[in-house]
Amino acid sequence: MLLFIVRSAWIFAGMNPLVLSEGNFHIVVSDGELSPIKLAVKTLQRDFKSVMGFCPSIVSIPTGREAGITELIIVNESTADSNVNKSELRPLDGFESHRLYTDASAKRIYLIGKDMRGTIYAIYTFSEKFLNVPPLWFFSSWKPQKKEQIEIPCNLDYFYKSPQVRYRAWFPNDTELFTPWRQRTVQNNEAWLETMLRLKLNTVEMEQTVTYSDYKLEESVSLLHKYGLILSSTHHTACNNNLVAWKEYWRKVRGITPPKLLLSDEKSLREFWQYSIETVCRCEQENLWTIAFRGIGDQPYWAAFEDAPIGEKERAEVINRMLRTQLEMIKERTGNPNPFVRVTFYDELSDLLAKGYLKPPVGDNILWTFVAARRDHYPNDDIVSFDTATRVKLGYYMNFQFTSTGAHLAAAEGPWKMEFNFRYVNSRRPLALSVVNAGNLREFVMELSANASMMWDMTAYDTDEFLYDFCVQYFGENHAEEVMQLYRDYYHAYWEQKNAEFPGLERQFIFHDLRYARVFKQIGERFEHFSPNPLKDIVRERVPGRSFRIEGSNQVDSLLSGMERTFGKFDKVAQRCTELMPRLLEQYRCFFRDNLSAPCHYMAALSHSLYHFLWAYKYIERRTEHLNLSIEYLEKAQEMLYSTQHGVFTDWYVGDSLHGKFNIPAKLKQLYKLRDRYGKTEM
Incomplete structure (x- = not known):
């Protein structure tokens, strides 16, 4: 829980915010502090370098207000060796609680934690709130927005109580x-x-x-x-x-x-x-x-x-x-x-x-x-x-x-x-x-x-509130509501192959991409012998029918109908993603493509591919045409995924082609063989 406390206004009447700029502040952390906290402090240094172009110095003892320099003071309440009088610190809660607050008269900004991780969380909270480094900076391919100075309110007091769930894994x-x-x-x-x-x-x-x-x-x-x-x-x-x-x-x-x-x-x-x-x-x-x-x-x-x-x-x-x-x-x-x-x-x-x-x-x-x-x-x-x-x-x-x-x-x-x-x-x-x-x-x-x-x-x-804030942080406030709706429509585009049974739960049963992969594999291995119910449970399945959970007496017809419905939904969301992309600020486009647009295009193309594969399996006429379309769409699905390979994520999908659970190259190879076999018989 976050408690944002605004100190009495009269205390700070006429006081300006604390301004951090090159050369006018340093970070204070005790020499006796635990190594994970020191690592987080080094990371904070790196964050300053990314955003402001320099690394602030790190010292072990506060210099005092007479030095005229602002200090970011890191304190772990559980560490015996401390550089401050802990009795003067503002109170904390239980395990992992942490607090960020200013003592403007002393030109100090305190980042304090009840224990080791609470202190680390305080450090990263400061980085997120004031340097605008998002938690997913690495996975979102974040690019820093350069700043010459950072203003810290003189009445700052962010207080995070202990988490409700003790172990979060x-x-x-x-x-x-x-x-x-x-x-x-x-x-x-x-x-x-x-x-x-x-x-x-x-x-x-x-x-x-x-x-x-x-x-x-x-x-x-x-x-x-x-x-x-x-x-x-x-x-x-x-x-x-x-x-x-x-x-x-x-x-x-x-x-x-x-x-x-x-x-x-x-x-x-x-x-x-x-x-x-x-x-x-x-x-x-x-x-x-x-x-x-x-x-x-x-x-x-x-x-x-x-x-x-x-x-x-x-x-x-x-x-x-x-x-x-x-x-x-x-x-x-x-x-x-x-x-x-x-x-x-x-x-x-x-x-x-x-x-x-x-x-x-x-x-x-x-x-x-x-x-x-x-x-x-x-x-x-x-x-x-x-x-x-x-x-x-x-x-x-x-x-x-x-x-x-x-x-x-x-x-x-x-x-x-x-x-x-x-x-x-x-x-x-x-x-x-x-x-x-x-x-x-x-x-x-x-x-x-x-x-x-x-x-x-x-x-x-609340998921809706979380997702809105997430979209503001990673895609900008101007388009946050639009991106939020795209996320919702993306998830609801998945085929629900069985009606929900658990009271109050939406989308209890959905057809994930590894179920697609199993359909390709199982039918592809027995393609010449049509059966309306060709799918078998995986080895050692303990509940009959649980592997696919396809309702109806005819698996193939259910799949054809389901794919037709789902690719229509994915197509529409994918098109909206394409239309939104150029309207997003440049800094947000990469993560939007990687986390939402590309997966949506991938699932749309994958659904088209499976639809045409099933059509070719069921109907002899125009079989080669539909196998060609299945190949074309599966290649497009692969292309959409591979478009997210860039920077540190270059060659991200190498493992899929070697021993992947889906293994798109293997599925394409299977389709090529079927197309070549039936193409010759239809000549």
């Missing part, structure tokens, strides 16, 4: 674009972490991070420590480790042949977990513990343990016992009787919980983390049936993208759907953890920004 998953791009430069590798802090997020979710045999965490965790972010783990990663590493532990740490995975050998399981817990503690990485009991990788434990029971109730009782064991081990090693610990109800755990068999630990700092339904993203049965009297806090995990059937190369869920999901969960019990899975990140930065805003202050958050 990103989970970059399925990153075939993001990973190779990150490897190119140091900036690419780290900029997203700075972006998280500018958005006031605090946690990164990762897969297993424990290594062997020297009690070390993966090198990637060092970046979280560098930036001051919290580490958390996925739903199948118990105590920061996974049974994928079972054999490696016994060989590298113990130097023995790995024992078999057996429920009856709980002693070996405890030893495996003990090493993982010890590793996290020795590394002193701030960590949100995960307790879990699943199999090798992302599978139920009964797929890996030969002595696993068969009945659901008995299977749940094993999980209950293992979760309690891990929790007690964490308490014992950390010496904390009430640590923050999460358990995530994914897939089979969600089912067992909904049936009342799974009984995870409870407590004031236990976070029961629910997961949006598979394939489509809405509150699942387990949170709907959750007993609100249970003494736990809640977490919620939602995909903006999805590995198998979701949005991937273009955003699809939208911030309104995000708000509905998180508000529903928070209505059941207070929310303490938010995790959003956004894969390659770049495609979803608007939705991610909305989530970050909501998780700080759910009471005040």
